[in-house]
Amino acid sequence: MIIETMTMVEFEEGLKRTRTVFVPFGSVEEHGSHLPLSTDTIQAYEVGKKAASMIPLFVAPPIHYGSCRSTSCHPGTISITTATLKALMKDIVRSLHIQGMKNFVILTGHAGGAHRMALQDAGEELLPEIPEIKIAVVTEYELACKEGKGIIETEGDAHAGEIETSRIMHTHPHLVKGMGEREFPSFPTGILVRNKRKYWQNGVWGDPTKATAKKGKSLEDLVVNKIVELVKVLEQFKD
Structure with a gap:
């Protein structure tokens, strides 16, 4: 059930089937010379839509902006603060709860550390505020890496690879413009740098030359299946 295409009558009927909602978070962030700036959003939203074709599940409209620190100096990256990100998630969850939702699966296509932690912090703060809700926060990256070990050839592949x-x-x-180049950046250990692009010139962390559409389908299927499993576990979870 894709919320952005539903009428209010369809939404109300959907609540008779499930009280679980999938909320995809993404980013507007560089992904090398070959991938679109909304790569993270696209991945997260596609997973939600496919999961919703397998089980009763509401899928909220994607949040296109994220906190992007390491790529902030690259052309096209539009970053928001972690405080804004937390506020967005909390407001969206509160509003969805008022509309009848009880179980929330937050999947972020952007796996930046500060971004992920902001979403987790928001979830932790919401739990005592709204005792009846259940929340899961996961990233596309951790699911793809963990489940796709037999598919991925590149060790340490992390971004636009x-x-x-x-x-x-x-x-x-149609949104892939070439293949990009293999790149593994190296930032100085422990030192915060202003010009991050100096240490990460081309915006790739991995090897996009090893990519294929077939691998993409296999990886997506794995992530979708893990989300379906997570929804079922969350709905039965008792804290």
């Missing part, structure tokens, strides 16, 4: 290029080649091949 084999994984993400394969995913976009599968779902949105």
